[in-house]
Amino acid sequence: MQPLTDSPSLKTKQLPQFAVLQLSGCAGCEVSLLNANEWVQEFELVYMPLVVSAYEVPCVDVLLISGGVRSDEDLYNLKRAVRCSKKIIAVGTCAISGGVANLGNRDEVRELFMSQTERRDLPRLLPKSQPVDAFVNVDLYLPGCPPTPELFMAALFEDDEFNPSKTVCQECGRKKLKDMKPKHLTGFQSGEVLPDICLINQGYLCVGSSTRGGCRALCTRPGHPCVGCRGPSDLLIEKDSIAWLESIQRVFAALTDIPLEEIRESLLSPQLALFLFQFSDYAATGRPPRPKEKVL
Amino acid sequence: MTMLTFPLSRIEGHARVEIEINKGKVLSTRFQAMEKRGFSLMVKGVPAEQMPVIVPRICGVCSTAHHVASVKALEDAYGVTPPPLACIIRELLLLGQLIQNQATSLFVFTMPDRLGVESIFHVTEEEADNGVQFNIAKRALMVRQLGTDLITLAGGQFIHPVKAVVGGVSSGVDPGKAAAFQQRVIAALPTARDLVDTYWDISIRMKDRIGTWGDDQPAYYITSTRPDQPNFDSSSIRVMDPLGNCCSEFTASQFFDTLTFEETDYSYAGRTSYKGEVMRANSLARANMTRRMGTPLADGFLTRLRDEFGTPAHPILLFDLCRGIELVYALERAVELLSSPLDDQDTDVPYTPHDGEGWGLVEAPRGPLIHHYIIENGTISTGEFIIPTVHNMLAIERALRVAAERYITADSVNLELEHAVGRVVRAFDPCIACATH
Numbered sequence: 001m002q003p004l005t006d007s008p009s010l011k012t013k014q015l016p017q018f019a020v021l022q023l024s025g026c027a028g029c030e031v032s033l034l035n036a037n038e039w040v041q042e043f044e045l046v047y048m049p050l051v052v053s054a055y056e057v058p059c060v061d062v063l064l065i066s067g068g069v070r071s072d073e074d075l076y077n078l079k080r081a082v083r084c085s086k087k088i089i090a091v092g093t094c095a096i097s098g099g100v101a102n103l104g105n106r107d108e109v110r111e112l113f114m115s116q117t118e119r120r121d122l123p124r125l126l127p128k129s130q131p132v133d134a135f136v137n138v139d140l141y142l143p144g145c146p147p148t149p150e151l152f153m154a155a156l157f158e159d160d161e162f163n164p165s166k167t168v169c170q171e172c173g174r175k176k177l178k179d180m181k182p183k184h185l186t187g188f189q190s191g192e193v194l195p196d197i198c199l200i201n202q203g204y205l206c207v208g209s210s211t212r213g214g215c216r217a218l219c220t221r222p223g224h225p226c227v228g229c230r231g232p233s234d235l236l237i238e239k240d241s242i243a244w245l246e247s248i249q250r251v252f253a254a255l256t257d258i259p260l261e262e263i264r265e266s267l268l269s270p271q272l273a274l275f276l277f278q279f280s281d282y283a284a285t286g287r288p289p290r291p292k293e294k295v296l
Numbered sequence: 297m298t299m300l301t302f303p304l305s306r307i308e309g310h311a312r313v314e315i316e317i318n319k320g321k322v323l324s325t326r327f328q329a330m331e332k333r334g335f336s337l338m339v340k341g342v343p344a345e346q347m348p349v350i351v352p353r354i355c356g357v358c359s360t361a362h363h364v365a366s367v368k369a370l371e372d373a374y375g376v377t378p379p380p381l382a383c384i385i386r387e388l389l390l391l392g393q394l395i396q397n398q399a400t401s402l403f404v405f406t407m408p409d410r411l412g413v414e415s416i417f418h419v420t421e422e423e424a425d426n427g428v429q430f431n432i433a434k435r436a437l438m439v440r441q442l443g444t445d446l447i448t449l450a451g452g453q454f455i456h457p458v459k460a461v462v463g464g465v466s467s468g469v470d471p472g473k474a475a476a477f478q479q480r481v482i483a484a485l486p487t488a489r490d491l492v493d494t495y496w497d498i499s500i501r502m503k504d505r506i507g508t509w510g511d512d513q514p515a516y517y518i519t520s521t522r523p524d525q526p527n528f529d530s531s532s533i534r535v536m537d538p539l540g541n542c543c544s545e546f547t548a549s550q551f552f553d554t555l556t557f558e559e560t561d562y563s564y565a566g567r568t569s570y571k572g573e574v575m576r577a578n579s580l581a582r583a584n585m586t587r588r589m590g591t592p593l594a595d596g597f598l599t600r601l602r603d604e605f606g607t608p609a610h611p612i613l614l615f616d617l618c619r620g621i622e623l624v625y626a627l628e629r630a631v632e633l634l635s636s637p638l639d640d641q642d643t644d645v646p647y648t649p650h651d652g653e654g655w656g657l658v659e660a661p662r663g664p665l666i667h668h669y670i671i672e673n674g675t676i677s678t679g680e681f682i683i684p685t686v687h688n689m690l691a692i693e694r695a696l697r698v699a700a701e702r703y704i705t706a707d708s709v710n711l712e713l714e715h716a717v718g719r720v721v722r723a724f725d726p727c728i729a730c731a732t733h
Contacts, residue, residue: 024332025356026354026359026729027308027355027729028359031400031455032454034400035441035444049305050305051416052414052417053408053718054414055303070331100338103338103342103350104337108340109337112337112340113332119564120562122562145456187345187649195467218448219452222459222466222467223467227349269343
């Protein structure tokens with residue numbers, strides 16, 4: 001078998017091999033990867049069940065892992081796959097923090113999960129959805145829900161010249177106004193948004209000011225507040241979640257007249273909590289924070 | 297007694313097929329969804345307004361359909377009607393989803409079965425020399441990309457869109473961007489048409505080789521697109537009998553009165569039936585249940601389908617051909633919609649959130665998708681998701697039985713069975729992440 005290639009001379013070149021192991025997730029990371037095509041001529045894709053018929057993860061140069069560890073089969077596949085891979089990249093919020101699956105880790109929901117999901121002859125669910133590095137060592141974290149094709153390429157190609165802004169806010173380009181101070185939060189999604197003006201000035205609960213850049217602000221530019229899917233910026237990533245919360249509150253204090261209590265209450269809502277605590281959850285579990293050098 | 301197990305690839309999610317045989321007799325065929333996502337449990341207590349951003353994460357392949365269905369369920373609960381421009385932009389979003397999905401299913405999932413390769417991203421030495429497959433792959437990825445870019449244009453984010461909001465959409469589409477994108481689609485249409493032609497031709501060659509278009513019995517069909525022309529931003533569901541008569545039409549809220557839903561003990565996905573009968577959703581259902589596509593190239597292909605196979609048509613490999621028809625339709629329809637200004641009217645209406653119950657319906661690429669929410673104290677107390685793949689579960693298992701009986705005798709199991717299992721399942725293009733939401 002030969003990788004797909006444009007030029008005949010490449011056919012004989014030994015290309016680095018990569019594999020994509022999909023644990024419990026939505027396949028959005030895989031779909032994002034398929035939207036990038038630069039890798040097609042530079043890497044040989046040897047395992048990715050979504051697009052390749054292959055049933056065992058072979059030894060590869062780069063192993064991408066998406067999705068969380070939700071079942072005993074996920075755990076088995078994860079441990080088998082990492083045995084002989086040279087570089088392991090955890091991609092997407094689920095693999096890094098559990099992501100949206102954290103909503104199922106709430107105690108009252110977990111009880112329902114365990115009581116309603118008994119099946120004959122199927123993988124058994126673990127008590128909680130867990131991130132990949134709860135079980136194996138990870139060389140690089142690529143957060144995002146999902147990471148953009150550009151981020152995937154930067155990770156695969158180890159591109160030193162890829163040097164994104166520190167925060168989503170810096171990539172967004174909406175103007176912050178000193179004299180437009182809302183008194184209360186606008187509904188999370190309340191229809192039309194003024195163009196070119198900071199979403200916080202318009203009362204939206206946007207956390208782009210502290211969220212890691214690199215996505216090119218693709219939600220905030222068309223008018224949707226950042227939910228923080230890329231996790232905290234380098235400034236906050238090694239600190240606990242309180243530091244992140246306080247940073248967001250300071251931004252709202254400067255740009256709005258919204259009462260602090262209102263901001264706090266909304267930031268702690270389940271939907272934002274998916275992303276807000278993705279790197280800081282370790283403070284509570286006694287695990288060390290992920291070093292910023294390992295996060296793209 | 298022997299159990300044959302077939303792991304599956306080139307479908308969305310984790311699934312396998314188990315075939316139980318005894319002395320050459322097929323006892324059972326089971327299609328098993330192997331993972332459990334559990335969104336109906338996870339969304340309990342979530343603020344209702346935030347559902348349109350959470351539920352696309354059910355599935356990265358079908359995220360757009362969930363995004364729009366979620367907004368429609370909330371609008372139903374709040375009693376809001378979005379303005380016409382918002383509906384057009386939502387239709388564009390759903391067309392982007394259709395282009396992306398049908399191109400993926402056609403070229404990434406099922407084309408390798410027709411070419412006898414493991415993946416569209418690999419070629420044999422021989423293929424590399426004559427370049428046929430590479431030529432297909434490069435053009436196929438280009439067409440697929442148009443779907444993703446249309447989702448981005450109309451929906452903001454490219455996998456989990458954000459622009460549909462309760463009351464409408466958060467902004468219009470910039471005229472310059474709309475015009476530029478329209479030109480790209482117009483330029484790509486001949487390529488898409490040629491690809492579908494090629495797909496059709498190599499499908500005929502595959503049929504000649506294996507001797508069948510998929511010889512399962514006729515079935516009932518279910519869709520929520522309209523009878524005159526498909527619109528995926530739909531409002532009611534229809535069921536058609538095997539002879540082509542419409543036997544039921546109902547709204548999303550009447551779902552549980554009309555269809556039977558049941559769980560099984562061998563799969564994390566449930567299944568539905570209509571009065572005990574096997575149904576089929578997805579592309580073949582829509583092609584069988586529409587008078588026309590309403591765009592010229594797609595109608596040409598639909599006529600070809602009907603001339604060759606009659607109507608309603610039942611062989612299961614026709615699902616794949618119908619995806620080709622819909623790929624061309626979605627591109628043509630997008631060109632039509634992008635011709636009018638998409639930023640000259642209000643894109644949303646004001647609303648007041650309140651507790652209540654709402655049902656949201658769209659036609660996803662795989663069939664009718666329903667979201668049902670009960671809102672108490674501003675948060676979700678019940679979130680139900682009725683997934684198109686679930687309508688196809690019984691049909692998949694019945695078609696697998698036909699394939700198994702074809703290739704299993706008292707003396708041997710023909711190794712072609714493994715390929716047949718893959719072809720049957722992929723014809724229905726199931727989505728396991730959605731089905732186990």
